[in-house]
Amino acid sequence: MRGVPVPLCLCAALVFVGSCGWGGPVEDESGRLPAAPVGVTAAAGSATTVHVMWNAVPSAAGIHGYEVYRGTTKIEDVPGSQHMVDATRLQPATRYVFTVRARDTDGRLGPPSREVRATTPAATASDHSAPTRPGGLRGRTAGSRAVQLSWDASTDDRDVLSYDVYQGGSKIHSVGGAQTATVLTGLRPGTRYSFTVRARDAAGNLSPAGSPVRLTTAGSDDGRDTAPTDFRATTRLGGDGAYYLDLVWVAPRTDGVVTEYQVHLDGTAATSLVFGGTPPPGRATYSFYLGREAGEHHRVRIRARLPDGTWRGLSEERTVTTGATAVP
Known part of the structure; x- marks a missing residue:
């Protein structure tokens, strides 16, 4: 963003x-x-x-x-x-x-x-007083990929040097202390966002966040462009006599690295997985326990959590049967 x-x-x-x-x-x-x-x-x-x-x-x-x-x-x-x-x-x-x-x-x-x-500005004498919280945050969407935000100026015992803009809990933008409005671009269509603003002085003191403003960008996003691709699912019989579901997919092409996925089994979120470091290049794999009964039919899909924190589109659905090869 x-x-x-x-x-x-x-x-x-x-x-x-x-x-x-x-x-x-x-x-x-x-x-x-x-x-x-x-x-x-x-x-x-x-x-x-x-x-x-x-x-x-x-x-x-x-x-x-x-x-x-x-x-x-x-x-x-x-x-x-x-x-x-x-x-x-x-x-x-x-x-x-x-x-x-x-x-x-x-x-x-x-x-x-x-x-x-x-x-950088000159250092000031000892200053431990944060600016007041910015008030009156308001905004409007500007098409499907941008929003305009504005707020009331904060006050400080010296000067407000800058304002920090947050999406959820993440700082995404900053403007000078004389500015009380900005445009945020690079958003996704049809997505709900929550923004807050905090003021900062030259000593680095940060105000509390003002009240959030929630905006939904125009348009729709079916998530197809950010769904995992080349998704495959098979079952196998493990050494313990139980059946396991083996998944293989290619990570979606997106702005950043995807580390978290959610597996949907028979229309319901069944499990999540998070790569603890850099995900493996190329194809990713994951396996989990299904049970001991042969001949059970399941529908499975997977979706990714993008770096901006939003869950996106589900992959193509695959059908598997315990004890048999998956049918694409």
């Missing part, structure tokens, strides 16, 4: 380790690399932090993650579903330069984005 500033008059984490240092792009024989990220911005979030954001990079192979650099030093690796990061432990009153590079799921590292600059 990506936020786009507009004028005031209107808007279980995985870390993927990539290359260290600034080295050259990694490419395969085809020479196809992820594009350089565009829409990169950097804005001070406090005297010691800078908020860096960029647009998602399209890639036929899918984006595995992004590398964020301060000067020539890599400071962060983030998953492909994340398009922002807070650079921390910076010096007050200092100018910094940032760039971003994309790495696809085949390991190819793209070229750096254009350089963006941000200057």
Whole structure:
């Protein structure tokens, strides 16, 4: 998801380790690399932090993650579903330069984005007072993939430096303290979202969240584009005399890495599985216990939880019979 500033008059984490240092792009024989990220911005979030954001990079192979650099030093690796990061432990009153590079799921590292600059404000005297919570959060959908948000300004004993926008419990965007509106893009059609806003001062004190606003984007999304593909299901007799269901599928192509799935058996969610680290490349597999009776018929499907936290479309349905091969 990506936020786009507009004028005031209107808007279980995985870390993927990539290359260290600034080295050259990694490419395969085809020479196809992820594009350089565009829409990169950097804005001070406090005297010691800078908020860096960029647009998602399209890639036929899918984006595995992004590398964020301060000067020539890599400071962060983030998953492909994340398009922002807070650079921390910076010096007050200092100018910094940032760039971003994309790495696809085949390991190819793209070229750096254009350089963006941000200057942290001077450190203030001891300040432990957080700004007041932003009030009056309101919003409206702007088509099927964007929303406009606006809110009432917070107050602080010094100054409000920035506002952080959250989707659920995840920070997804930040704007300057003089701005009380933003546009969020990159959403999914026909999806319900909940947003909140918090204010931050130069000392990094964060206000409580204001009341949430809930919006549903226009249109519909049947989930077919984000359903697991090439789904297969078979049963087998285990050494303990019980039957097991063996599943094989290819992860959906989406913005980021999918680590959680839900298996539906006979129309009901039967079990969930979560990969504890980076999922295996290519085909994924999973097995679970069905019972000891032969000749039982079952219908099975699977769906993925995307990096934005939403469950998407179910795969094609397969029919299996204990003691027999599945029928596609």
